[in-house]
Amino acid sequence: MLSRTADNLFWLARYVERAECLARILEVTQRLTALPLAYVGTTNEWESAVATAGCAAAFANSYPEANEETVIDFLCFSQANPSSIRSCFETARTNARAVRTALTVEMWDAINGTWLELKRFGNGPSSREEFMRFLRWVQENSLRFDGSAYRTMLRNDAYWFSRLGVYLERADNTARILDVKYHLLLPANERVGGPLDYFQWAAILRSVSALTAYHWVYRESVKPWLIADLLILRDEMPRSLASCYSALVQNLDLIARAYGRQGTAQRKARAIRARIENTRMDEIFKEGLHEFIDEFVDNNNELGTAITEQYLM
């Protein structure tokens, strides 16, 4: 297939996935700000939302301070922010138009319908209720697009490249959501394991639809190292780094088999998966969760570059 087509499919999937992740981050943020003041103290969840989304610098250039209004505008509706939910859907739809021939009718319907409906929300929600509806809507639309791709696409290279986009982005997003905890600096007088800590970790689980899964797997109250275990090392958890990398290795192998050639991308993906598989949770915490995640995000980006150089240009 054309390199440009593969590139478009890859990014189309990434942008839809990114929009969903932003919606999840904002849902957590909204939930945390709803905690009574006695629990929250002086932390700024809105600031940490921007940091988690990975666009603190761009944000600081456009707004004087991080509060509910400015962060929602920046992460959801801003046209100046190329990674806002609106920009993600618009870019995704532009990419989709450019590769319509490689999409199924259902996929086109999903992304085009999303783009058409996006206008309904204008430049921002008029109330918190409407904002929550917007976040649900974003997640439902992403789900619909992903589902259409999964259920209707031919299992060939077009499908595999689109999957690579999904998993690469998802791995990045899970890592960032886990890192929220680092950015949510606990108030100085709050002890680790205290009530605020508990609510923050639970909110993180919710944001990746994993609260129920957590209870099924561990049958325990919420503990930070188990959450990290679930989101990093557990292969059966669909948004975990381990699970994303199983899928990345698998899809890259399918491409390599079809094309009759392995390359840098395949080797890189296997190396990252091996690093995850050969790590234990206590080692991660000894080394520092934030440091581990930082290294992972860099490696993940390098895999993205390797895929681009090998296939997409």
Place this chain on the structure above:
Amino acid sequence: MAVAFDEMGAAEGAARAPYAELARWLDEVPPDVLDYRRREAELLFRRIGITFAVYGEADAQERLIPFDVLPRILSAAEWNLLREGLEQRVKAINLYIKDVYGGREILKAGVVPEDLVFQNPVFRPEMNGQKVPHDIYVHIGGIDIVRTGADTFYVLEDNTRTPSGVSYMLENREIMLRLFPELFSRHRVAPVENYPDELLATLKSVAPASANSDPTVVLLTPGIYNSAYYEHSFLADKLGIELVEGRDLFVMDELVHMRTTQGPKRVDVIYRRIDDDFLDPLAFRPDSMLGVAGLMSAYHAGNVTLANAVGTGIADDKAVYSYMPEIVKFYLGAEPILKNVPTWRCREADHLRHVLDHLEELVVKEVHGSGGYGMMIGPTSDKATLAAFRAKLKAHPRNFIAQPTLALSTCPTCVEEGVAPRHVDLRPFVLTGRDRVRIVPGGLTRVALKKGSLVVNSSQGGGTKDTWVLDQ
């Protein structure tokens, strides 16, 4: 202006034969059903994303072409006449272009004036003496036809560069089949859905001799910002070929390749929907970002077929148009089956005088204009516009032709007030391959939705209809 011929003939009582069943159906069906179907059709079009861009309107970046749910119907006999005429005309056009870039017999014989060819900006000296595969220049032609009476059809325009609109022909039929199965079952309508197969067969048949037995065909688009992008992607999809942009292609050792995830792949036939000017920055406009550097060298080496060929604009200029009856006679030795609209060439002094004396009765067109731009309709123009065109005509008579204001035929159309007659034209698509000429029955009917309006161009508020050729 004479009263327009109505194709259904409802005004005179009984409907004409091809429309008899539609007229009966219209009597039976409640008006709100039509209205409901009309809204349903619009929804379908928007969902599948058939939109077009209008240049110069930042706001309406993606607009729908209005679709009218009432079909335009031609009898088998009417179509047979058109088909023969179209085939003849396109044959003559191909011979003419070959001659212009080859032996120039027609210029030597003084049938077409030399300066009309050599001083024409769309004349491509690069093509002089250049052989193209199988001597075919216009693989895809869109010939605009208008009608003024039961037996009177005229060719209004020959589009021999990159005619568009065929996706509407195909989608209109799909939508109609979905919305009006009952109406179809009461007619025998010739299918059009085989157009993509016919197009692919045509394109494969003209592959260069050096290509292997299953040549690689691609569609070259300027990209998503082009007003016809939807059509490009639609056709590539239906043909099962890659939709490429200039940056997807490169030329190495005078061979064209596309960049794929598995490395370079050779390309044999390019169905290009890019103008000559932008094809190759090394040969034409150096600032073009849309083309492929070196494409013309591969073309000259005979390693790639471009459809349509380079330089075919020399046949769809409006001044050349006026010579088309002579061109048909010159190459085929036969009378043209399809007539030209009588045309005054303002380049000739006595014609210009006539045009200036009758300006308020005539349609004046710019020789190189298209899409309804740069055109003046005398009877509906105010004094200022008339004066402005009078001045333009005197200053640059060569740039204009003039034609009588034709009373284009009308068809029943859904409008605000109900069903009313509106003016229509027809663009059939003529495919010329190595083996034969293929024309699917029908084409794109365009309709002027404004009452009394004669301008059917989508960029000027026109709509489209499904075109039915009855199969009996």
